[in-house]
Amino acid sequence: MPRGIPNAKRDDTGIKYTAFHVPLAINPKHLGSTYLKSENQTIWSRNAQRKSKAPPEEPAAPEQRRGSQVIVVHPGSRFTRIGRASDVTPLSVPTVIARKTKPPVTTPTFVEGISRPRKGRRNPRPAEQKQGRDEYEVVVSSDDPFEEKIAAITMSLRDRMRFYKLRVSRNAGSIASTYNDSRKPEIIAEHNDPYRIDWIDGPNANEDVLVGEQALRIADPQASNYMVRWPIYGSNFNTRDYPSIQLILSDIEVLLRATLQDQLGIEPSDYQKYSVVLIIPDFWNRSYVRELVHMLLVSMGFKQLCTQQESLAATYGAGISNACVVDIGAKNTSVACVDEGLVIADTRIALGVGGDDITEFLYVLLDRICFPYRDINLARSYDWNVMEDLKTRMCTLLEVDVALNLYDFIVRKPAQPAEKYSIRVYDEIILAPMSIFEPRVIEFDRKRVGTNDMLHSDVTEEILDQHPSDQVTQAMTISTQHLMPAPVPEENSPDQQDGSARMQDTSGPDGEPRPVATEGSADMSMDVIDVEEESKPPIVPPQKQTQQSPSKSARGQSGEPQAQPSPEDFGIDVCFEASKLPLDVAIFNSARAAGGDEKIRKYLQAVLVIGGTARISGMAHALESRYVKSMMFYKEEFTKPSESDVKRLQAIATPLVQNMEKVQIIPPPKDVDPRVLVWKGGAVLGKMDGCSELWVTQNDWDVMGMRGLKERCFFI
Template sequence: MVGKKSGKALLREEGLERTDNNMEQTSWPVIQPINQKNYYVDFLKRDEQFLAVRTQLDETRNKMVKQAKDRDRALAQGRQVNEDGDVDMDEDEEEEEDELSAGNKTIVIHPGSQNLRIGLASDLLPKSVPMVIARKAQMSESEEDGGEPMPKRRKLDNGSIEPVPEKRFGDDFAAKFVGASNDLKVRMRMNKRKVLPQSRDMVTSYNRRATYDTINEHNDTLHIDWTDVSKQPDYVTGHAAMRISEQSKPRYKLKWPIQHGWINEKDYPSLRALYNDIALIIEDSVRTELKLDLRTRKDWQQYSCVIVIPDYYERTYVTSLLDLAIQDLGFSRVCFIQESLAASFGAGFTTCCIVDIGAQKTAVCCVEDGMVIDNSRINLKYGGQDVTDEFVKMIIYNHFPYADINLRRRYDFLLVEELKKKYSTISEADISVQLYDFHLRAPGQDTRKYTFKIYDEVALPTLALFRPEMFDHRGKLVGRRKLISRSYDLYDGKANDPTSAAQNEILRAIAPPEPIPEPFRPKMNGVNGLIKDEADSRRPSIARVQELENGTPTPSGASSPLRKSTPQPDGQMPRLNENGTPNPDDSMIRQPGDDTMMEIAEQPHPLQQQDPFYLERRDDILPIYPLAHAVTSSINHAARGSSSKTRDLYNSLLLIGGASKVAGFPAQLETTLQAILTETGYSREIVVGRPPREIDPEVCIWKGGAVFGRMSRTNDSWVTPFLYERLGERVLASKLMWAW
């Protein structure tokens, strides 16, 4: 047996003994590898590293340095300094400071579909200018399509026009009109209101016999001065454009750059021409309405600009307005504010639900502590213009004496707007047979005085806001996406436009089912037979879908997008439950022999699985929904199940917009909401109010923009030409008060 060897002997025999002198192999420093788990840099992770933020900090620092120098200079001159360190200025200096702080150098712009509100931030009220421009054309808008009046007349088979007013707009309109009138009578009787049985006969019999009286121009004290185009200007804007004769030489055609809250792509050949018209309307309004002589670019650089944009905006629209204000007009700085936030500023509300009924769009949005709740934004494409169209149809149906009224004619359009504003009401105490008169003033003609009787036509068009299926929505999507496509992210390809859960819910309720893409579409053989192909292997079965959805709440019939997205006949709205959610469509009820088709219909759409807001990317859906149900949907998504927040929002409903100024409208909205929320327990919390301090609901949004423009010391949203030149539209991500 061999004896045990020592450790040193083993190291020596095995060659493991260390023989070096413990010196480094090189004198170069050894760099240890980076630990990937703790790898960290602070590049572009601090606010000071962003140009927009760094510029703002530099301005604040320069302002503090200037105040310190002024304080030291005042102390050296023996002047008094306040406790806060401010220098007691002379009267002239204080007056100059007050002038700057009052907003005399800030122009507030609120562009709309029908009117432009514009004024200085120091003004008490803005100037309302029609958002229209007239340009030379072969014929005016009233002469196009054969000069056929709007609303359209019904044509018979032989090509002639229907002579009977009751049948002029078709049987569908007549049935809706008579049905809405009967519903109003029933409600008035329930409220103990007196309803005469022969009211409509009294109106029609008088209007058939009514004639007009002629008034000479020298006897008409309110005659209109029509616009003189003998010098043939290239364009005319605002009020002057609405006063151009249809028979002028040369002819002028009106163009409205903004329609239904969208850019009017239908009437323009190029995007440059469209934004050029917007710039011309704003520029002429500043010079004629605000009396500011701004001719050179240096003059425009003396003024700042606040632009009010919709809550549910499109990014392309905002960036285009920014480029227009800085590059084309030349303002020294520009900032943006959303309409609902501006309305809360103007009314002095911190938490409220804004219901804005404009000329061609209706917006509902909730505001909490000075911030817009994104998921509560709703944008509907109807408003006061639809009420005007319905009003004209109804008075013509009742043999209006001026039966040749044409909304395409400019003086007729102004006449109808005047009649609607003067006589519209939904107060049941004022709905009765009334005798009124109006004066028709047309260019080149003597003034005509008409007398007419009217009954429930003063209320039914406004009540149609709660039943929008009565409106005619044809043509509102014509030309959509003709010039402007959606904005998509360059890196991930996702859409940049904002989304809203409340808007998406409404679109699911009204959207027709989108056809299944070809890779996911099964081939049919016979009535109920299926031929499987290679796409079926990629399509999950019903059992697999149920397995994947285990642990998640099963959607009910009211919340299922497929059950709510069945097309309705004749453009009717889906039937609604008491809580405002659509009923499941009867066509989705399972029938014998329909098992295969039900399995196909019940499976989620492939595009919906990838993007829950894919319906908002579709341009074939026109958002039309009853007003009261839109309000409940907005508040439900804003409160997120919180009962206290829900009560606060229902208790502070703010009704604004020109179309909401009808007498009795707040009470009607409150009554309708109480009927919807009877079972929820919130019916007693509903309070619909107007803007306080006697602020006109039409200008409440502009007033809030003016307040925002005067916040010079706390407003960090200004975009200067310096920042826009270097960062472009990316500067909005750091300057806007909401997520861009």
């Protein structure tokens, strides 16, 4: 009988209740071991020692440029930028692949991300059929919710035109509709069309796989039994069109292999000689990065790899160290602040609006004024390219460009001669890009229908680590504070009420509150714009925040510290709700998450806008004008503005922080396309000597996986 257990019954059966073996206690003399406690015992040190003992490699040819053995890859929704780090510009390959499948082939459908008018309503300019007395007034004569949204955006435009004293053509919509409805296409003979397209159809469509431009030149994918798909959507994989993650990775690998072999002349047997710089999104998904790194190092067999975030790569390409980087891509927009070569994690915001939404919205607006090309289908690649060409040549954010202008465009269809159309437009050219500042017409819920997470986020190699990329950032929390319920007011004692009254007695001569700004204050009493409302809130002067006792604000009645409630505690999808913000509000909230007034001034005076949409004329003016600071809110003797002044300020101004004249938009370097600025930053990193500390080899990945990537990167 064991000691210490009185009246213990003897087990007559002799069978154990469990097969679990209790390990022996650890030997105390091993507790003082120095295993893996010094730097020379890490895998990185062992790799360096092994490399020093290895036979010397063959010296590189003297004619090779620096970075010629480094490949920079920047995947995107519409285009993948790829090239050697020594190249001046990268190759821009459409991220699309077409595979031969067994019939029948599913007909592609276009997922609408923009609101549409009700069926059967194709009247020209219904929002202007009834004119008001004021030329800037917009009267909605329809109960269609879509027309109300368009009228709200139009009213915002008219307010800005009123501020700049620009005239409005009251019957421009009717003139444009009448002209477009009567236009017939002009036929262009094949020998007169220098840009005719060599379509792939019939006997030419015998390849099993077509990638990039070739996939877009298939005349009729359904008739040729081709399945055309885009493997990347936004900052993640396209899980809507693919049944499994393996098919997505297979298509991406085929796309990269074909591009490297056909356009860069790099054979698969030479992959082991090349290093790869992989550009990943700012708000990156851990599984997305892991699968891409595994594909490049293991499946394709490259020598080594390092990853870099888009915002940091953009600052490298622009040659600056601090900036608020705004990357407007095809499917979404990313905002993040970079401080001395490091992306501040809490400043990241991912918006669910991109250049494709502007293209689709432009089509909806042109359809309201009798778009002359009637047989358009955005699911077809050549029709989508028509709208992309119109967006590039038409769209502007300068109010002075709003006028009745005439444009022409050419439609090239398979097995048909090219057709030239002419179209007359008015304010559609500015209303379409204004959707990034007025996102009320975007159907965010509809855009994420059909997407699923195939990369089980709860399966990870590091159980004890909390991944910052999977958490909600401070900028997103600030952006969704207006969705939280109002806090319950606390009851103060008479002494505290008397003290609060004395602190709040800062009224001016007219009895109005006088704004008091504290230098370095992190929390500013800014009104957060609720994009679900049809109108923006009025501009009000910032009020001085009431100081609370630390015992009341930070501790409960029992004296224990209480955690501040977050929107997630109330069942709010913070990431999704924050993606609905207007661009100007998202930039300001991102800067607010970086710190106090000094940080806000620092980043708002260095805003770097990149991406294809950044090429729209007047983008810098549109952002700067929406951040113009009204000096009357910061006068020592505050005077209440008149109603007319408030209207003028609402059209163009948002009060910011004290002692900041304006927001400054940094243009990209001269002769550098903002679409390839991120890639050029990755090329700069690949040629730097310090990049040798960031490489992850195949052996490192095989032994440690994501942990090895984490120890080599600053942001994982």
